[in-house]
Amino acid sequence: MQEPCLVNGFNSLEPVSYDNPDATSHCGWTTKDRIVLRTLKAAPSLEVLFDLKDTNTTFNNVYENNALSLMQGTLWKMSPPLWELREMGIPWATPGTENYLHRLPVIDEQTPTVTAENYLCHYEYEICVLARLIGHLFSYKNLHENGMAISAIHDALVRIWTFCRIFGCGKYHQADWEGQQEWLAGGVRANGLTGSFSFGWESSEVLALAPEGFGRGNSSGLSIRQTKIMQSVWRRLQQRLRHKVEQDFAIRPPRGWNSGDVDTWVSYILTLGLAAVDCLLLSNNPLQEAEDLGWVPTPAAIPPAGFLQDACTRWLNHLLVRQPSVRHRVSLPS
Incomplete structure (x- = not known):
């Protein structure tokens, strides 16, 4: 999971990686987990992201393991100013x-x-x-x-x-x-x-x-x-x-x-x-x-x-x- 760092009192996270579903390495993950993660990363809005995480247990587990970076990446797609x-x-x-x-x-x-x-x-x-x-x-x-x-x-x-x-x-x-x-x-x-x-x-x-x-x-x-x-x-x-x-x-x-x-x-x-x-x-x-x-x-x-x-x-x-x-x-x- 990619965690943001704090620089000079601000959060810092490179937004470019949000467009690349394979940017984060998840050693030991199954193919199913990786597909689910790619699906979650493709969510166009936070509302859709939260709906997807409730699809089943696998979706929820993958979401919980990547919640912060998923929200950040989705918000970037929704509105870079926000x-x-x-x-x-x-x-x-x-x-x-x-x-x-x-x-x-x-x-x-x-x-x-x-x-x-x-x-x-x-x-x-x-x-x-x-x-x-x-x-x-x-x-x-x-x-x-x-x-x-x-x-x-x-x-x-x-x-x-x-x-x-x-x-x-x-x-x-x-x-x-x-x-x-x-x-x-x-x-x-x-x-x-x-x-x-x-x-x-x-x-x-x-x-x-x-x-x-x-x-x-x-x-x-x-x-x-x-x-x-x-x-x-x-x-x-x-x-x-x-x-x-x-x-x-x-x-x-x-x-x-x-x-x-x-x-x-x-x-x-x-x-x-x-x-x-x-x-x-x-x-x-x-x-x-x-x-x-x-x-x-x-x-x-x-x-x-x-x-x-x-x-x-x-x-x-x-x-x-x-x-x-x-x-x-x-x-x-x-």
Whole structure:
């Protein structure tokens, strides 16, 4: 069974092997077992995979012996962005709990082991968060009138969350422009691949220790449309969260903050990722909850504004230089 390794706090597993049913050696297995494994690896979705494992005892036994790698491989086929989001996540605690939310800013603890059980638990939590946020951000009318597919919004949210896990969450990588551009380019050089979009780098800590899955959810690089959708969704997240907290912030700002600092604080919360945004949008008292969870650092500790947006703008400029004839506009309702 191929187990993922943990590199620099991220899960790392080479996705290419998922397309090769014989990539993992199983000494002593019968021909029947190998056929069953190939069948399980061919599952196009997790739903089908779980149905197949219940076919009979042989299917269940083979599944149980390979559960983690089978889920990872199937998720890669379903959605490379979702696969990368999960690979860049650490199962610190049961997702959605106070313990989990308290750990969203980076913590100095021993990295826990990734198991099939916690992998699936975190995946299920993440898709629920994504579904709730799509509901918060867009009505069916919004999407229909602007020609936006839910799948495009979904992928943008997933990539935003992954970006936050790598460069936000208190990791002090907000200004790692080299790493951010390489991630948007699909990690082609970080992963030793060839591709049409790549950058040189000199001093990126993220790239120096990049896990093998770094940027793989972006294929060979995000397109102009994909990048602009990310920016638009990011702005909408800011607007929704600001609307949620601005009245309370004006009346009783967090300790050490002024009532006019709401935009700075909202920008900081977004760097913690979508779990933090989802938590506060669902809360009846978001500022108090943020304080209880330790999400109110001093204003002086907040990184400069422009997180994610500046990286996307740099990437768009790069694409437009390479494709000067492109005039692709994406507009989302405010």
